[in-house]
Amino acid sequence: MAIGEGLHPRGRFAVIGGVEVPLLGTMEAGAFGVPVDSVSLRAEDAPPGVTVLRDWPASPGVISIPRSEVTDAVGWTWYAWVDDEWCWVANIRDGKLFVSTVVSATAAKNPEWEGDRYNGWGRWIDPEGVELKAESRPLAGRGR
Incomplete structure (x- = not known):
């Protein structure tokens, strides 16, 4: 049996477009030039139709989207x-x-x-x- 089998995985998660996805981080508007409160996640985890904020973050395969498109953002x-x-x-x-x-x-x-x-x-x-x-x-x- 795997450690924690049956438990929700540890980390940050949110619902985007009706789908629960793991988050990499959160950012407040104004920090590092981010125009609005946002969350970052792996591009492959993002459901279709999200608004991708340009120029942030600068990591390959990572996107940032407005926090307003996120519901139920929680840390497990x-x-x-x-x-x-x-x-x-x-x-x-x-x-x-x-x-x-x-x-x-x-x-x-x-x-x-x-x-x-x-x-x-x-x-x-x-x-x-x-x-x-x-x-x-x-x-x-x-x-x-």
Whole structure:
């Protein structure tokens, strides 16, 4: 079974033209000369008929479209139940999860936690038997 099977993928997503697509980023009007609030995505992920903003971004295969054409822009984050707390899944690599907490009482429960009170604590765990959940939060900006 794949890590997080059945969960929504992590990252930023939005609905454009009735289709959910992954986003690469968001930009406020005026930043770096962008004329309107916008989102960037891979050109291959864009549904037909979107308004492509010219000259931004300058990366091959990436387009930017007005935020006004986007609905339900959200960021999906995963959490893992570790040491009696929902910890943020910050990374996934080589079949392991890197989980993070800012709660010192949680970090004190296991010497494998590394970090400090200023930067939080983190550790790599085997996901086998660990309960995972996905949560979404709206992305900031002026999208509908």
